[in-house]
Amino acid sequence: MSSKVALTGNEALAQAMRQINPDVVAAYPITPQTAMVQTFSQFVADGEVDTEYVTVESEHSAMSATVGASAAGARAMTATAANGLALMWEVLYIASGTRLPIVMPVVNRALSGPINIHCDHSDAMGARDSGWIQLYAENAQEAYDNAIQALRISEHKDVMLPTMVNLDGFITSHAVESLEILADSDVKEFIGEYKAEHHLLDSKNPIAVGPLDLQDFYFEHKMQQSIAMENSKEVILEVAKEYKELSGREYEFFEEYKLDDAEIGIVALNSTAGTAKGAVDNLREQGVKAGLLKIRVYRPFPGEEIAEVLKSLKAVAVLDRAESFSTNGGPVFGDIRSILYNIKADVEVVNYIYGLGGRDIKVGEIESVYRDLEEIIDSGNVKNRVSHLGVRE
Amino acid sequence: MKLKEAAKTKERLTGGHRLCSGCGAGTATNLIMRASKNPAVVGCATGCLEVSTTIYPFTAWEDSFIHNAFENVAATISGVEAAYRSLVKQGKMDEEFDFIAFGGDGGTYDIGFQSLSGAMERGHNMVYICYDNGAYMNTGIQRSSATPKGANTTTSPAGKVIPGKQQYKKELTDIMVAHNIPYVAQASLFKPQDLLRKAQKAFETKGPAFINVIATCPRGWRSRAEKGIELTKVAADTCAWPLFEVEEGKWKLNYKPKKKKPIEEWLRQQGRFKHLFKKGNEHLIEEIQEHTDQRWEYLLEMCEKD
Numbered sequence: 004m005s006s007k008v009a010l011t012g013n014e015a016l017a018q019a020m021r022q023i024n025p026d027v028v029a030a031y032p033i034t035p036q037t038a039m040v041q042t043f044s045q046f047v048a049d050g051e052v053d054t055e056y057v058t059v060e061s062e063h064s065a066m067s068a069t070v071g072a073s074a075a076g077a078r079a080m081t082a083t084a085a086n087g088l089a090l091m092w093e094v095l096y097i098a099s100g101t102r103l104p105i106v107m108p109v110v111n112r113a114l115s116g117p118i119n120i121h122c123d124h125s126d127a128m129g130a131r132d133s134g135w136i137q138l139y140a141e142n143a144q145e146a147y148d149n150a151i152q153a154l155r156i157s158e159h160k161d162v163m164l165p166t167m168v169n170l171d172g173f174i175t176s177h178a179v180e181s182l183e184i185l186a187d188s189d190v191k192e193f194i195g196e197y198k199a200e201h202h203l204l205d206s207k208n209p210i211a212v213g214p215l216d217l218q219d220f221y222f223e224h225k226m227q228q229s230i231a232m233e234n235s236k237e238v239i240l241e242v243a244k245e246y247k248e249l250s251g252r253e254y255e256f257f258e259e260y261k262l263d264d265a266e267i268g269i270v271a272l273n274s275t276a277g278t279a280k281g282a283v284d285n286l287r288e289q290g291v292k293a294g295l296l297k298i299r300v301y302r303p304f305p306g307e308e309i310a311e312v313l314k315s316l317k318a319v320a321v322l323d324r325a326e327s328f329s330t331n332g333g334p335v336f337g338d339i340r341s342i343l344y345n346i347k348a349d350v351e352v353v354n355y356i357y358g359l360g361g362r363d364i365k366v367g368e369i370e371s372v373y374r375d376l377e378e379i380i381d382s383g384n385v386k387n388r389v390s391h392l393g394v395r396e
Numbered sequence: 397m398k399l400k401e402a403a404k405t406k407e408r409l410t411g412g413h414r415l416c417s418g419c420g421a422g423t424a425t426n427l428i429m430r431a432s433k434n435p436a437v438v439g440c441a442t443g444c445l446e447v448s449t450t451i452y453p454f455t456a457w458e459d460s461f462i463h464n465a466f467e468n469v470a471a472t473i474s475g476v477e478a479a480y481r482s483l484v485k486q487g488k489m490d491e492e493f494d495f496i497a498f499g500g501d502g503g504t505y506d507i508g509f510q511s512l513s514g515a516m517e518r519g520h521n522m523v524y525i526c527y528d529n530g531a532y533m534n535t536g537i538q539r540s541s542a543t544p545k546g547a548n549t550t551t552s553p554a555g556k557v558i559p560g561k562q563q564y565k566k567e568l569t570d571i572m573v574a575h576n577i578p579y580v581a582q583a584s585l586f587k588p589q590d591l592l593r594k595a596q597k598a599f600e601t602k603g604p605a606f607i608n609v610i611a612t613c614p615r616g617w618r619s620r621a622e623k624g625i626e627l628t629k630v631a632a633d634t635c636a637w638p639l640f641e642v643e644e645g646k647w648k649l650n651y652k653p654k655k656k657k658p659i660e661e662w663l664r665q666q667g668r669f670k671h672l673f674k675k676g677n678e679h680l681i682e683e684i685q686e687h688t689d690q691r692w693e694y695l696l697e698m699c700e701k702d
Contacts, residue, residue, distance in 0.1 A: 026482040029475055055482040057474055060514030067468035067511065071475025074462055075437070077482060079475065093465055203460040203476055204483070206435035206491060213463035214450035 005183045005250065012143040012175040015182060016082070016108045016168070017042035019150040021052055022190035023106075026077035029057035029068035033087040034120045035172040036110040040082055062087035066094035073103040074212045076202030078154075080105065084172060085112035088126045092133070098165045099134030100228060101213055104157035104197075105165040107135075108150060111273065111324075112172040113360045121361020122172040124272065128325040128334045134228055136166040136235055137302040139272040141258075144182040145299070146170040148252055151185070154194045155242045161234040171274040173361065185250060193249055232303045239300055256305035258297040259312060261287060265294030267376040268313065270339055271322040272298050275357075275364055279322075282369035293373045298335070306342035313339070314348040318376040322369075322392075324358045332356070332389040351379050357392040368393055397596060399589050402430045406458070413456035414448040418621030420585050420611030420628065421445045421527040425498060427588055428525055428607075431595035435459060436494040437480075439473040441503030442466035444534045445527065467507035470515035470524060473497040477520045494599050495522040501542035502532040505568050516575040516604045523598040524606045526568065529613035537616040541566040544636070545687070546680055547668045549616070554671035559680060564687055572606040573642045579605040581641035581650075585612070586629035590650055594641060610637045618667020627665060634662040635692040640699060649699040656692070659685045 010018065017039050020028065028047075030040045047056045057072075059065045065081045072079035083091060088109055098105050109127055113119040131137060136156060140146035146168060153166040170176055185193075201210050216224060236256075243254040258276070261283050262268060271279050276297035286293040296312060313319055321340075323333025331337070336354035343350055355372055358364045372392065379385055408429035415422040421444055429436070436459040440446035446463050449456040464472040473495050483489040497515075499508050504526040512524060531549050532538040539552040545564045548554040552561035572580045579601040581594040591609065598605035610631055612624040619627055631637035632651050636659060639651040660681060663669040672680050 026486070027475060027478045029471075029478070053482060053486050055478040055485070057478045058518065059471060059474070060510060060517070064468060064471035064474070064511050064514055067464055067471035068475030068478065070464055071439070071462065071472035071477075072479040072482075073475075075476040075479035077479035079479065094468065097464055203437045203462060204480060204489065204491075204493065205460070206493070209435070209458065209460040211450050211455040211457060211461040214452040214455060214461075215447050215463075216452045220452050 005185045005189070007181060007183055009179050009181050010143060011038065011177050011179050012146055012170050013038035013110070013177065014042055015143040015147040015184070016150055016170070017046070018184055019147050020080060021046045022185070022187050023078070023080070023151070023154060023194060024052045025054050025080045027055050027057065027069070027072035027079040028081060029059050029065045029072065029079070030081045031059050031062045031065045031083070031087060033062070033084050035112055035176045036082050036084040036087070036108070038176070039108060039110070062090040063094065066091040066098065069105050070094060070098050070101065070103060073105050074101065074202065075204050076199040078197045080107060082108040084110040085114055085126045088130060089114055092130070095130055095133040095135060097213070100224070102163040102228070102231070103165060104163055106150065106153045106157055106168065107165065108146070108168045108170065110172045110176045111169055119360040122174050123359045123361065124324040125326070127167060127169050130167065131302055131334060134164065134232070135302060136164055137169060137300070138166060139169045139299055139301055140175065141274055141276045141297060143170070143175055143180045146175060147182060147184060148246065148250065148254065151190055151193065152242050152246050152254070156235060156238050158197055159238045160200070162231050162238050164228070164231050164235060169273065174274045183250070189249060193246070236303050236305065254299060256300045256308055258299065260295040260297065262294035262296060262312060264292055266292040266317045266380070267319070267373055268294040268296055268316045269320050269322060269369065269372060270296045270298065270335065272301065272324070272335065275322060275324065278364055278366055279369050281366045282373065285366065285370060286373055291373065291377070304338055306338070309339065310342040310346050310348065313343060313350060314346060316350050318351040318353070318379045320372045320376055321352060321354050323354060323356050326356055326359065336389070351385055353379070353385060353387065354389045355392040356389070362393055364393060397431065397592060399592060402427065402592055405430045408432070408458040409449065410456050410458065414451070415444060416615060416621070418612060418614040418624040419444070420529065420613065420624055421500070423585055424527055424591065424609045424611055427591055428595040431592050432494045432496070432599050434492040434494045436496055437462065437473070437476050439463070439469045439476070439497040441469040441499035441508055443500040443503050445498055445500065447534060466503055468511045469497040469499050469503065469508060470512040473522050474515045474518065474520045477522055495520070497522060497524045499524070499526055500534070501526060501528040501530060502540045505542045505566050506540050513575065516572065516577050516606065519603050521602060522604055524604065526608045527611040528608055529611045529616060530565070531616050533613045533616045542568065545684055546672050548671060549668070559671055559677060569608045576645070577604045577606060578602070579641070579643055582608045582637070582639055584610050584628045584632055584637060584639055585625045586632065587639060587651060590639060616668065618670070619665060623665065630662050630665060633657045634659050635688050636662045638692065638695055640695060646702040647698040648702065649695065659688050
């Protein structure tokens with residue numbers, strides 16, 4: 004039996020971690036993730052989980068110890084945000100390259116400097132090429148559901164890759180929402196027991212993890228990693244299907260919101276998708292054929308599937324909550340425009356970088372983006388390929 | 397365990413690894429592994445020992461091995477040991493294991509210092525071995541905070557104006573003592589029985605143990621390969637590398653030279669100190685002697701006090 008509860012995003016994720024009951028959690032506190040690991044520590048202190056909680060002295064050690072635990076055959080988790088994720092950078096690649104099925108909530112926050120503790124996606128976007136699967140969530144419910152599914156995705160034998168479960172700092176992590184959490188026993192059954200095929204604590208079959216891999220093998224191992232990422236696409240959908248049977252909630256690579264007959268559309272990730280839905284509803288009332296594509300799975304990038312949906316639109320705006328400083332737009336924009344080029348789609352694509360450092364984005368601002376798209380269609384001209392939305396001049 | 401018995405135990409770091417001849421790290425590791433009575437999980441920081449013993453698809457280790465990165469072997473083994481404790485607690489495992497982390501001085505004194513400090517403070521049941529060869533030898537002899545004063549390295553070269561490394565080495569063993577862990581020792585290759593005993597003690601210790609072993613590096617020291625072990629005796633006789641242990645806070649000296657030799661004897665046999673013997677640099681050797689004397693006096697005082 005699932006139950007309806009009122010929780011913050013952080014509390015929801017702590018509940019997910021409690022239900023997952025990992026063998027090891029090695030984590031370091033950082034705003035806005037702190038409440039998650041604090042709540043989880045209490046579960047440990049109260050004996051509600053079997054977890055060994057390693058109170059590491061940094062995020063670098065958090066990821067390092069998680070790698071050690073996972074290589075030892077344990078189900079191992081950590082959680083972080085912003086600079087914490089940046090400090091893990093080196094070891095993120097080692098975790099994925101070593102093919103360890105670690106699951107890590109990332110409470111998205113702006114990277115320093117200047118220091119800022121509020122939401123944007125500069126942390127996760129910087130790690131998009133680290134070989135981790137990346138899931139994004141509009142709200143606490145989705146973040147919770149993604150965390151449970153992430154275990155199954157990561158641990159699938161054809162995948163064996165780590166997953167980041169992203170949620171927006173403060174907006175999702177600190178706001179109290181009404182959501183449904185599954186029964187403990189249902190989660191336990193859904194994720195099953197983790198049995199590593201090879202691990203360090205098998206004295207009869209000792210293994211070497213992380214050896215020196217030179218010109219004669221490294222490339223093949225990277226190729227296997229690439230194939231695993233490709234494999235994860237099918238697994239993500241299979242797991243979602245099974246999860247729907249359990250929870251009644253449906254997940255795919257992305258959500259299409261009023262896109263069927265849309266002429267103009269926005270692509271967004273995380274909580275902004277909720278705000279954009281408000282804008283779409285308002286415009287629909289005025290007869291504007293507006294729609295939204297909300298990306299849930301950003302790594303692997305479901306390029307063909309997204310292109311298939313967007314190709315029937317006339318103009319698309321990609322909202323990026325991160326600067327890439329390429330002077331050619333944000334990271335999601337680059338990916339979307341590239342896939343549409345592949346199929347020679349006749350769609351204008353523009354980019355809006357917004358919300359850096361927690362700058363609010365309002366329904367009216369998103370409506371103005373749709374108005375810009377209408378103007379592009381009417382005039383046949385793109386005035387600004389890349390704009391910064393909501394910033395003072 | 398006597399050395400003779402140790403020699404009969406199964407080799408756990410096997411031959412065929414690619415460490416240089418005369419390298420102290422391999423000898424120390426081989427002996428230390430013989431002191432372990434349980435199956436082990438060995439972690440290695442990036443460095444000579446790591447790159448020379450596990451070149452895919454080969455491994456020289458009979459036990460499970462993990463290399464993560466340069467600065468995080470202590471954190472990595474923390475994770476392995478935490479996994480073990482969790483599985484034991486859940487009744488999923490009952491076999492005894494030893495958890496060992498190896499790091500060179502670069503991976504221990506410098507870049508891995510935070511990770512080491514954290515792991516020791518948290519009290520993981522692990523043995524950390526630092527093989528101290530006094531520089532970043534794997535990348536081509538760059539100075540570390542373990543490099544002795546005056547040494548010529550590729551990043552502290554002896555030049556026309558600056559005569560090699562300007563600072564004395566960091567006393568890492570003392571810093572480990574300050575962590576109040578149950579067992580800390582400094583060991584050397586010329587006393588294999590002492591090293592073996594210390595390793596055994598470290599493995600028997602409940603909680604963290606730290607051993608710092610001096611490891612000759614003929615490439616970096618500019619010394620003769622066949623002098624590998626002999627040089628470590630000179631280090632002890634000149635008090636450049638004293639042997640001591642601190643058990644539950646009690647200091648104990650393990651080797652007192654019959655006649656303390658002048659530091660010159662240690663410096664003269666290594667090309668890295670050659671420039672110190674040039675005319676006009678006499679004061680540098682005097683300074684190093686003075687520092688060595690002070691350090692020795694301090695150790696005597698700590699050990700006599702207990």
